[in-house]
């Protein structure tokens with residue numbers, strides 16, 4: 001694995017399966033196209049859909065088309081469905097809630113229902129934003145949820161529907177994702193660091209920046225394990241090791257990027273730590289978003305790498321474009 005995760009080799013059984021992937025153009029979906037190849041044949045769809053080789057029927061990749069999703073799963077008859085598509089615009093979801101609910105709650109419910117009917121596994125992603133951010137200890141999988149914003153509520157509804165459906169599933173709650181594709185905090189901060197002399201970044205929200213490549217590699221490993229053994233399904237927390245704030249994250253990232261690309265036109269002189277109250281956003285975000293990943297690591301024989309490792313590495317390619 002390229003992303004620093006350590007794997008106990010006793011889980012390295014060979015399995016050949018048919019995997020139906022939704023959201024191939026997103027940060028995680030993009031990396032999954034590569035990593036899921038160790039599990040089986042991957043049929044990867046974006047919102048615009050796709051085709052199955054040798055099959056005339058067009059496949060639907062749009063999560064807001066619930067009938068299209070049912071038809072697509074029936075045509076592909078996958079061993080596992082991996083859903084990396086989601087409505088991830090946290091602030092916009094406050095006002096565009098119906099659309100976010102359709103994609104994050106209703107579509108996963110449909111995928112879970114059809115997975116249960118045909119005995120397929122469903123892999124789905126959720127978020128640290130299902131928690132209310134209280135306390136200081138890392139959240140465990142069975143802790144009480146209490147989302148503070150609409151995005152978190154729609155994601156929790158998606159989780160609940162999957163658990164209620166009776167399908168075999170892996171729900172992987174992750175956080176603070178960055179990747180080579182798509183928008184993310186890291187990309188925004190590196191842009192701002194070349195536009196402005198002073199940045200203000202919140203320093204009272206705690207979590208761990210997590211690479212899409214790490215998420216994809218761990219997903220493939222866990223999926224291979226459950227397909228080979230039939231056990232290990234459930235809800236897990238998946239994040240890089242350690243903890244920081246958005247301010248700590250921005251500081252390490254900009255430092256690494258400046259060292260690697262000293263001539264990239266940096267203007268930033270200061271990164272000011274501020275409380276959340278000084279950076280108002282439409283959606284509230286949890287103060288304590290730390291995720292306890294021990295259940296995932298023990299079940300699948302993994303050791304997750306420190307968040308700094310991945311962030312320093314991403315400074316390489318996020319600036320190099």
Ligand SMILES: NC(=O)C1=CN([C@@H]2O[C@H](COP(=O)(O)OP(=O)(O)OC[C@H]3O[C@@H](n4cnc5c(N)ncnc54)[C@H](OP(=O)(O)O)[C@@H]3O)[C@@H](O)[C@H]2O)C=CC1
Nearest residue numbers: 025026027028047062063064085086088125174175177182
């Ligand atoms: N990003 C993060 O920090 C975190 C993400 N997660 C979860 O991880 C998973 C992967 O997230 P990530 O890769 O970062 O997300 P991205 O925002 O990078 O990608 C989301 C993908 O979903 C697609 N999508 C959105 N709406 C639809 C739709 N109606 N039909 C089909 N596709 C759609 C988007 O396509 P298009 O480009 O066409 O809009 C995009 O390709 C999600 O479940 C997310 O909730 C959890 C915690 C943190």
Ligand SMILES: Cc1cn([C@H]2C[C@H](O)[C@@H](COP(=O)(O)OP(=O)(O)O[C@H]3O[C@@H](C)C(=O)[C@@H](O)[C@H]3O)O2)c(=O)[nH]c1=O
Nearest residue numbers: 088090127128175176177185188200201202246279285
């Ligand atoms: C750009 C910027 C953001 N911030 C703050 C705002 C916010 O509190 C925090 C993160 O901002 P963003 O809007 O980039 O990130 P956000 O959209 O909140 O990221 C979340 O995405 C969803 C999909 C998840 O599931 C979460 O785990 C999390 O990764 O940083 C600053 O303080 N200064 C800045 O210059």
